[in-house]
Amino acid sequence: MIEIELDGKKVEVQEGCMVMHAAEKAGTYIPHFCYHKKLSIAANCRMCLVDVEKAPKPMPACATPVTQGMVVRTKSERAIKAQQSVMEFLLINHPLDCPICDQGGECQLQDLAVGYGGTTSRYEEEKRVVNPKDVGPLVSMQEMSRCIQCTRCVRFGQEVAGIMELGMSHRGEHAQIETFVGQSVDSELSGNMIDICPVGALTSKPFRYSARTWELGRRKSVSPHDATGANLIVQVKNNKVMRVVPLENEDVNECWIADRDRFSYEALDSADRLTSPMLKQGGEWKEVDWQTALEYVANGLQGVKAQHGAQAIGTLASPHSTAEELYLAASLTRGLGSQNIDTRLRAADFQHAGKARWLGTSVASLSTLQRALVIGSNVRKDQPLLAQRLRQAVRNGGKVNALNAHAYDWAMPVANTLVADAAHWVQALADIAAAVGVITGVASPVAGNANRAEAQAIAKSLTGGERKAILLGNAAAHHAKASSLLSLANWIGAQTGATVGYLGEAANTVGAQVVGALPTAGGLNAGQMLTGGLKAVVLLNTEPAFDAANGAAAAHAIGQAEMVVTLSPFKANMDISDVLLPISPFTETAGTFINTEGRVQSFHGVVKPLGETRPAWKVLRVLGSMLHVPGFDFETIEDVRAKAIPADVHAVLSNTCTASVDVSPAAGQPATAAIYQLDSLVRRAPSLQLTADAKQASVDAKGGL
Numbered sequence: 001m002i003e004i005e006l007d008g009k010k011v012e013v014q015e016g017c018m019v020m021h022a023a024e025k026a027g028t029y030i031p032h033f034c035y036h037k038k039l040s041i042a043a044n045c046r047m048c049l050v051d052v053e054k055a056p057k058p059m060p061a062c063a064t065p066v067t068q069g070m071v072v073r074t075k076s077e078r079a080i081k082a083q084q085s086v087m088e089f090l091l092i093n094h095p096l097d098c099p100i101c102d103q104g105g106e107c108q109l110q111d112l113a114v115g116y117g118g119t120t121s122r123y124e125e126e127k128r129v130v131n132p133k134d135v136g137p138l139v140s141m142q143e144m145s146r147c148i149q150c151t152r153c154v155r156f157g158q159e160v161a162g163i164m165e166l167g168m169s170h171r172g173e174h175a176q177i178e179t180f181v182g183q184s185v186d187s188e189l190s191g192n193m194i195d196i197c198p199v200g201a202l203t204s205k206p207f208r209y210s211a212r213t214w215e216l217g218r219r220k221s222v223s224p225h226d227a228t229g230a231n232l233i234v235q236v237k238n239n240k241v242m243r244v245v246p247l248e249n250e251d252v253n254e255c256w257i258a259d260r261d262r263f264s265y266e267a268l269d270s271a272d273r274l275t276s277p278m279l280k281q282g283g284e285w286k287e288v289d290w291q292t293a294l295e296y297v298a299n300g301l302q303g304v305k306a307q308h309g310a311q312a313i314g315t316l317a318s319p320h321s322t323a324e325e326l327y328l329a330a331s332l333t334r335g336l337g338s339q340n341i342d343t344r345l346r347a348a349d350f351q352h353a354g355k356a357r358w359l360g361t362s363v364a365s366l367s368t369l370q371r372a373l374v375i376g377s378n379v380r381k382d383q384p385l386l387a388q389r390l391r392q393a394v395r396n397g398g399k400v401n402a403l404n405a406h407a408y409d410w411a412m413p414v415a416n417t418l419v420a421d422a423a424h425w426v427q428a429l430a431d432i433a434a435a436v437g438v439i440t441g442v443a444s445p446v447a448g449n450a451n452r453a454e455a456q457a458i459a460k461s462l463t464g465g466e467r468k469a470i471l472l473g474n475a476a477a478h479h480a481k482a483s484s485l486l487s488l489a490n491w492i493g494a495q496t497g498a499t500v501g502y503l504g505e506a507a508n509t510v511g512a513q514v515v516g517a518l519p520t521a522g523g524l525n526a527g528q529m530l531t532g533g534l535k536a537v538v539l540l541n542t543e544p545a546f547d548a549a550n551g552a553a554a555a556h557a558i559g560q561a562e563m564v565v566t567l568s569p570f571k572a573n574m575d576i577s578d579v580l581l582p583i584s585p586f587t588e589t590a591g592t593f594i595n596t597e598g599r600v601q602s603f604h605g606v607v608k609p610l611g612e613t614r615p616a617w618k619v620l621r622v623l624g625s626m627l628h629v630p631g632f633d634f635e636t637i638e639d640v641r642a643k644a645i646p647a648d649v650h651a652v653l654s655n656t657c658t659a660s661v662d663v664s665p666a667a668g669q670p671a672t673a674a675i676y677q678l679d680s681l682v683r684r685a686p687s688l689q690l691t692a693d694a695k696q697a698s699v700d701a702k703g704g705l
Helices: 019-026 077-092 108-116 152-161 192-196 259-269 290-308 323-335 364-368 384-395 422-440 453-462 482-496 509-514 551-559 616-626 637-644 692-701
Strands: 002-006 009-013 049-052 071-073 139-141 166-169 176-179 217-222 231-237 240-246 278-281 284-287 313-317 371-375 399-404 416-419 468-472 499-502 536-540 563-568 579-582 591-594 600-603
Touching: 002 019, 009 019, 019 071, 049 077, 077 108, 152 166, 152 192, 152 384, 192 240, 217 600, 240 259, 278 290, 290 313, 290 536, 290 563, 290 579, 290 616, 313 323, 323 509, 323 536, 323 591, 323 616, 323 637, 364 384, 371 384, 371 422, 371 453, 371 482, 384 399, 399 422, 399 453, 416 422, 416 453, 422 453, 422 482, 468 482, 482 499, 509 591, 563 616, 591 637, 616 637
Parallel strands: 002 071, 313 536, 371 399, 371 468, 399 416, 468 499, 536 563, 563 579
Antiparallel strands: 002 009, 049 071, 166 176, 217 231, 231 240, 278 284, 278 579, 591 600
16 A cells, blocks of 8 residues: 555555545545546546646646655645646637537536636637537437547447447547547447546437436436346436436446447337227227226136136236236236246246246456356347446456357457357357366266367366356357256356356346246246147236247237237237236336346336326236235235345345256257347337347348348
């Protein structure tokens, strides 16, 4: 540790720290623009100039290392004068458009200009003008004349997103931030550039000119998309969601969110919203009141039970639903006498040990891994924030290995990739296990080719280092022999000292297992229900055509039932349903998501339900009461939560798998969703559907046509 004097106070900091870090520790604010705690130091803006004793001139606090006994003054006349001079230069070319700027009210330059700017300008020449640029549907670069060349956006792309999409061209007053020869900004994390821009140069294209920041109410929430559980601030005006930005949580999402977390709110006010209960009568949809709709559902379910038995009733629920909704859906189904309840809509292997499968370690620990093996995942698109964690690990010297059907671009160096057709993943993993066995001297549980070069390289990597993880992705979880993959991964993990776990598909993939939204005692799993045969089907937040492994066939099979009930915020499944019940999306209801590390995160609704929409937990509670199911006398969401979620969630998490390993080729390809097809919200967000990722997914879905 080194001791310095900062504004007359003694401060102890680590050797190698900068003056800025010492100031942060001491609680002293030093004005700055280019410095950001998550990015490398650039020392571009010079706004953080401070007075260092014995230094010939003011020094940048962000790039000046501390030394023993250093004396620093941040508010001396010399320091203040230097900062005021820098501010004068920054304002020379800055346009005077604060009244119309989207950044107004939360702009660093605006705030610091009040403290360090002059009341008049000595500059009388024409201000420079930078031509606007179109870089895609999410980030607006229409006002790049505001840019102060702090390069935060450039460094974010290089260091966090892993792809340098923006750079600075030219020099002096001609310098400008732009893409390479007119390309678009396509990173799945691109929206974070808007947050870290200290001026209004980069703004949100969907939010542009729709509200002023001081008009917005700010409410905490949790992302309903992938299994990271990113913390959000949802900004609201006149009972309408206007914008979504990150809520900093170092243990989960740090200060970043993925673009689908940020921009999916557009779907909340889409023309596709279902705002009243609807019944299909004579082949036509008609709006009805809630009492009529609920009585129709209750009578229909009782009729099917009386005529065909309880096992003719099944519930398919989305793992993007809240834990409370999933618990009540499972309780309602079981209360009717059926065990047919499942959320694993894209799975092909339904062996389950009863305990919830999870990440096997903490989300934060991924940033410090020294070795990792990712199996069956395009992690960059499936879980962008977890990929960002792995990217940090690689930047710190870690080695990431992959077993996949394709050599995906993860925007990070991948040490070794074993490319194999999905049908042969178990054999490929057996080869890695055999190579590990040769190194450790322990016989592999199944025969494998230990001489396979890629397997040897991965095995050698996994047996080095200390902090290690084997991570199974969405394709591995949905694989026809998912249990064999997990069994082999557990064996390799035991021999190499690596944790084993699933990256997780949806916001509540873990939560669904924790609250028991799985078939038991001979109940049908999702794969069996989706092949048809049920007489009554309840679809909670689910669209089989998009959410199931074989979408078109699954939707057709479900449509053959005598009664199909859809609970959705949108006009979904209209071709196969008999009744539509409008339920609240995550912004209009309270609930809980349990992320992939087993972190329980509860949230409240941030706006009132739209039209006649009702929270799904209330709809299910009323249905349970109408059907005389015992234990449905809940009065509050907290009552449901207390019943649904155990006090110690981690006690019910386990990736143990006793299934025998079958290395024969698997049938079919694992079902996975494209980044902007994952759930009903992102599918209906117009700006996300205009991105390069969405367009590429559309081309892939059409077979490359």
